[in-house]
């Protein structure tokens with residue numbers, strides 16, 4: 001299918017440095033990559049190699065010093081802050097290592113909150129949130145608060161929140177970093193299922209090599225560079 005081969009994200013000659021106490025840290029060095037629509041990509045490498053910086057640059061949360069990022073056909077290195085936040089709100093679902101749930105809200109409220117402001121009716125918001133919770137096998141926990149949930153359950157709420165607005169891309173930075181092996185498998189299997197069922201592009205950042213089996217493509221980084229794509 002031609003559509004599935006479309007390029008979703010392209011990074012061209014990206015460089016980014018941080019300066020700290022007189023020292024220069026080359027966080028991203030001559031990065032070139034392409035992520036196809038519907039692809040499941042793992043970005044892999046040791047702590048400090050630039051994985052999070054790369055993810056932030058690909059989503060426009062951070063700007064490169066040089067180079068271009070084409071996200072869904074649009075050069076986001078040139079976009080205004082307004083445009084960038086709209087792209088993130090509409091096209092990207094974020095998953096965080098520490099879940100980033102609001103403790104005062106229930107599971108379903110955490111998910112619904114992502115849709116605001118919205119033109120959807122209350123009924124539609126509820127229907128979508130219930131469907132998302134069902135997708136991550138967590139409907140029976142819908143009225144629980146984060147403190148009542150295990151790490152794996154919290155991350156499944158995080159996944160439901162990441163898909164509620166039907167994004168084109170899911171970006172997950174060490175999504176299983178705080179999870180036990182069983183919960184890790186559950187979360188990865190769910191990500192893979194979402195990827196397959198909805199053709200959502202998924203990029204998972206991790207230093208754990210045993211997760212490689214989930215990927216269509218593995219981008220290996222070291223010291224700010226891509227050292228291998230396989």
Ligand SMILES: Nc1ncnc2c1ncn2[C@@H]1O[C@H](COP(=O)(O)OP(=O)(O)O)[C@@H](O)[C@H]1O
Pocket residue numbers: 018019020025026027045046047048049050051052053054
């Ligand atoms: N805001 C920042 N200021 C200074 N240095 C930073 C900043 N963010 C990241 N770095 C440095 O850039 C390098 C890459 O960091 P990061 O992308 O977080 O790596 P990873 O996610 O692979 O662990 C590291 O050396 C880190 O210390």
Ligand SMILES: [Mg+2]
Pocket residue numbers: 051052053173
């Ligand atoms: Mg990181």
